[in-house]
Amino acid sequence: MSSNTPTSTPSADDAPVQPEPAFGWTAYAEQINGRFAMIGFIALLVVELVTRQDFFTWIGLR
DSSP states (O other), rough: OOOOOOOOOOOGGGGOOOOOSSSSSSSHHEEEEEHHHHHHHHHHHHHHHHHHHHHHHHOOOO
């Protein structure tokens, strides 16, 4: 005999909750700002590596 166990189907309650964009100092805004800051920092390191100059020389301040 096989057991008839009910299988669970995904419902709207099981879906992960996505943060809603809002204006102001929200956790979502801080998360996005942090990600863009990390991308910018890596881009700065790549520019310095490729040009063999520091950032201030690259933008003309030295």
